[in-house]
Amino acid sequence: MTAFKSLASAMVKIFYRDKATLFFTFVFPLMFLVVFGLLFRDAGTSKTEIGVVGDGPVIVGLEQTGALDLKRFDSVDEAVQQVRDGDLPAMVAQDGDDVTYRFAQSDQTQAGVLSGIVTGVVSHVNQAATGEEPRYVLNAANVEDSSLKPIQYITPGIMSWGVAVTAVFGAALTLVSWRKKQVLRRIRLAPVPATTVLSARVVVTVGVAIVQALVFIGVGVLPLFGLRLTGTWWLAIPVFLLGILAFFAIGMLVGAFCKTEEAATGAANIVVLPMAFLSGTFFPIDQAPSWMQSVSNVFPLRHMNDGIMDFLVRGQGPSALVVPCLVLTGFVLVVGTIAAKVFQWEDD
Amino acid sequence: MTDTENPAAIVVEDVRKAYGDLNAVDGVSLTVAEGEFFGILGPNGAGKTTTLEIIEGLREPDSGSVRLLGESPWPRNVALLPRIGVQLQATAFFEKLTAREQLRTFAALYRVSADRADEMLELVGLTDKADTREDKLSGGQRQRLSIACALIHDPDVVFLDEPTAALDPQARRNLWDVLRAIQERGKTILYTTHYLDEAEILCDRVAIMDRGRILAMDAPATLVRGLDAPTRVILERGSLSTVDAEELPGADDVTDDELSLTISTRKPADVLSALAERRALAGLQVRTATLEDVFLDLTGREYRA
Ligand SMILES: Nc1ncnc2c1ncn2[C@@H]1O[C@H](COP(=O)(O)OP(=O)(O)OP(=O)(O)O)[C@@H](O)[C@H]1O
Ligand SMILES: [Mg+2]
Numbered sequence: 244m245t246a247f248k249s250l251a252s253a254m255v256k257i258f259y260r261d262k263a264t265l266f267f268t269f270v271f272p273l274m275f276l277v278v279f280g281l282l283f284r285d286a287g288t289s290k291t292e293i294g295v296v297g298d299g300p301v302i303v304g305l306e307q308t309g310a311l312d313l314k315r316f317d318s319v320d321e322a323v324q325q326v327r328d329g330d331l332p333a334m335v336a337q338d339g340d341d342v343t344y345r346f347a348q349s350d351q352t353q354a355g356v357l358s359g360i361v362t363g364v365v366s367h368v369n370q371a372a373t374g375e376e377p378r379y380v381l382n383a384a385n386v387e388d389s390s391l392k393p394i395q396y397i398t399p400g401i402m403s404w405g406v407a408v409t410a411v412f413g414a415a416l417t418l419v420s421w422r423k424k425q426v427l428r429r430i431r432l433a434p435v436p437a438t439t440v441l442s443a444r445v446v447v448t449v450g451v452a453i454v455q456a457l458v459f460i461g462v463g464v465l466p467l468f469g470l471r472l473t474g475t476w477w478l479a480i481p482v483f484l485l486g487i488l489a490f491f492a493i494g495m496l497v498g499a500f501c502k503t504e505e506a507a508t509g510a511a512n513i514v515v516l517p518m519a520f521l522s523g524t525f526f527p528i529d530q531a532p533s534w535m536q537s538v539s540n541v542f543p544l545r546h547m548n549d550g551i552m553d554f555l556v557r558g559q560g561p562s563a564l565v566v567p568c569l570v571l572t573g574f575v576l577v578v579g580t581i582a583a584k585v586f587q588w589e590d591d
Numbered sequence: 592m593t594d595t596e597n598p599a600a601i602v603v604e605d606v607r608k609a610y611g612d613l614n615a616v617d618g619v620s621l622t623v624a625e626g627e628f629f630g631i632l633g634p635n636g637a638g639k640t641t642t643l644e645i646i647e648g649l650r651e652p653d654s655g656s657v658r659l660l661g662e663s664p665w666p667r668n669v670a671l672l673p674r675i676g677v678q679l680q681a682t683a684f685f686e687k688l689t690a691r692e693q694l695r696t697f698a699a700l701y702r703v704s705a706d707r708a709d710e711m712l713e714l715v716g717l718t719d720k721a722d723t724r725e726d727k728l729s730g731g732q733r734q735r736l737s738i739a740c741a742l743i744h745d746p747d748v749v750f751l752d753e754p755t756a757a758l759d760p761q762a763r764r765n766l767w768d769v770l771r772a773i774q775e776r777g778k779t780i781l782y783t784t785h786y787l788d789e790a791e792i793l794c795d796r797v798a799i800m801d802r803g804r805i806l807a808m809d810a811p812a813t814l815v816r817g818l819d820a821p822t823r824v825i826l827e828r829g830s831l832s833t834v835d836a837e838e839l840p841g842a843d844d845v846t847d848d849e850l851s852l853t854i855s856t857r858k859p860a861d862v863l864s865a866l867a868e869r870r871a872l873a874g875l876q877v878r879t880a881t882l883e884d885v886f887l888d889l890t891g892r893e894y895r896a
Binding site for chain 2: 244246249250252256257260426429430431432433434435589
């Protein structure tokens with residue numbers, strides 16, 4: 244085995260033999276993914292359910308709108324009671340030519356929307372009953388908008404964050420613990436270039452990050468959550484890799500300054516956590532106040548997140564690679580150079 | 592052993608290293624010939640580890656020069672590293688790896704075959720601990736593993752910093768055999784210890800160090816002879832009165848305590864035959880000066896931090 248391979252394999256063993264590391268690498272981000280995924284699963288997409296009695300043309304028309312779920316009742320009283328109890332927002336009953344509509348006033352927006360739908364259907368049925376061609380024809384079609392179903396931004400967000408945490412902690416803690424335990428000193432006495440140690444650590448970090456990405460996306464695309472990747476998902480790969488390198492460099496810098504694992508953990512959290520909150524990991528950044536959006540532009544996580552989301556779920560073309568790749572490359576070079584300058588084999 | 596017989600493996604000239612006001616190494620010069628077994632002795636804080644680490648190239652001296660196998664070890668000299676093996680005073684292992692995995696990793700770092708790992712486990716008697724993780728090994732087992740890691744690539748110069756500290760008597764003697772075998776193959780060994788009996792047995796030459804300086808440097812037997820200390824003949828208390836003891840031929844000085852009577856002499860043969868005539872040999876012990884006496888004579892008996 245070469246020095247590179249043996250160091251990498253040692254690092255992999257150290258990684259998977261540590262239960263806490265495994266937890267924070269896979270389970271912890273996955274918990275966020277599952278909780279947010281379930282919490283927001285139906286947001287903005289669920290249909291309102293109303294009670295219906297009978298099966299006249301108005302009821303059929305309501306069903307055809309596709310905007311409502313219908314719950315059938317045998318008697319009008321029964322349905323009205325449910326509305327009164329607050330279990331249903333409204334009910335519609337058709338008995339021959341009589342159409343009854345009762346609704347709850349507690350949620351005014353919903354009441355307005357429902358009234359609009361019911362009135363529209365009744366007018367449409369009335370107009371059809373005249374047997375004449377309608378005079379005004381509505382041409383309706385939906386437009387691709389940039390707002391996404393929650394799972395579509397939650398998955399890339401949690402993925403960037405989870406991978407960033409892996410890279411920062413992997414670099415910082417290996418450096419600090421190996422320096423503290425004198426492993427770095429011992430390696431320094433062996434005929435291996437420092438770059439071999441470094442590249443082994445980078446490769447292991449990238450490997451772990453790829454497994455993380457597969458797990459998070461794999462869970463996201465389960466029917467339960469319904470994540471859908473767009474055709475240009477593979478363009479996210481360069482952004483993903485550059486993002487890992489940027490955070491690895493940040494971890495090296497943290498590791499160079501911290502003497503103990505505790506200090507390194509604290510410092511790494513101070514670096515990553517605010518970034519996660521301000522970069523659209525847990526909620527879409529375009530819903531944030533504009534000052535926050537501007538501030539978050541200085542964070543590599545924002546660009547990693549945006550870049551990955553652009554390709555994974557927004558289906559952008561290659562031109563969208565430019566900004567995130569340039570910013571992240573800049574981070575890698577600047578932070579990496581500083582980290583290499585302040586690197587120490589041992590505490591003095 | 593002199594430099595003319597053998598080329599020098601290590602040449603240290605007037606090396607100094609200060610930490611703030613403290614002169615940890617204060618003008619040390621020494622030469623270790625190829626194939627020599629050299630010991631550095633000294634009380635805690637004498638500067639042994641610092642001296643060793645400067646020679647290994649782990650620390651930069653403030654002044655002075657070091658040649659290791661003809662080359663300078665500082666700054667990190669990668670060409671030199673495969674030829675030296677180092678056991679640090681504090682054991683350094685990859686966390687969570689087993690004994691065998693540690694050795695295999697080091698084997699790969701030094702580009703030697705992975706089979707060496709099992710050979711080394713055998714050599715230091717850790718074969719049945721091969722699959723035990725580093726943090727589950729006892730102090731002495733860690734120490735032995737650390738020595739195995741230092742020897743895995745069969746280096747020409749071996750540096751051991753208190754290798755026998757924490758070892759049980761069997762492991763200690765086993766290690767002596769290992770080290771002697773290494774020396775017999777022409778390798779150079781530079782080591783530190785607090786066991787003076789051990790240094791006396793193993794080392795061709797020792798340096799006694801204190802407060803960053805070398806106080807004496809020679810073969811252990813030469814140092815002991817140079818001390819010119821009297822032989823002590825010790826008897827059970829009551830086998831002879833103090834007055835009678837003082838009148839023995841050759842007796843220089845007599846002291847006694849609750850257990851024994853001690854006669855100091857420079858003519859032990861005369862004292863012993865006189866004692867034999869009087870049949871006063873109960874509990875007889877004869878102590879000649881040892882390296883320990885030299886050590887205590889040079890570094891003093893008072894206890895310090
Ligand atoms: N990194 C350091 N910073 C400051 N002082 C140090 C450092 N390393 C060693 N010293 C000091 O230098 C002196 C020599 O230390 P060294 O470790 O060389 O002693 P030693 O002879 O190996 O002792 P021991 O027998 O206890 O191992 C000690 O007084 C120690 O406190
Ligand atoms: Mg020491």
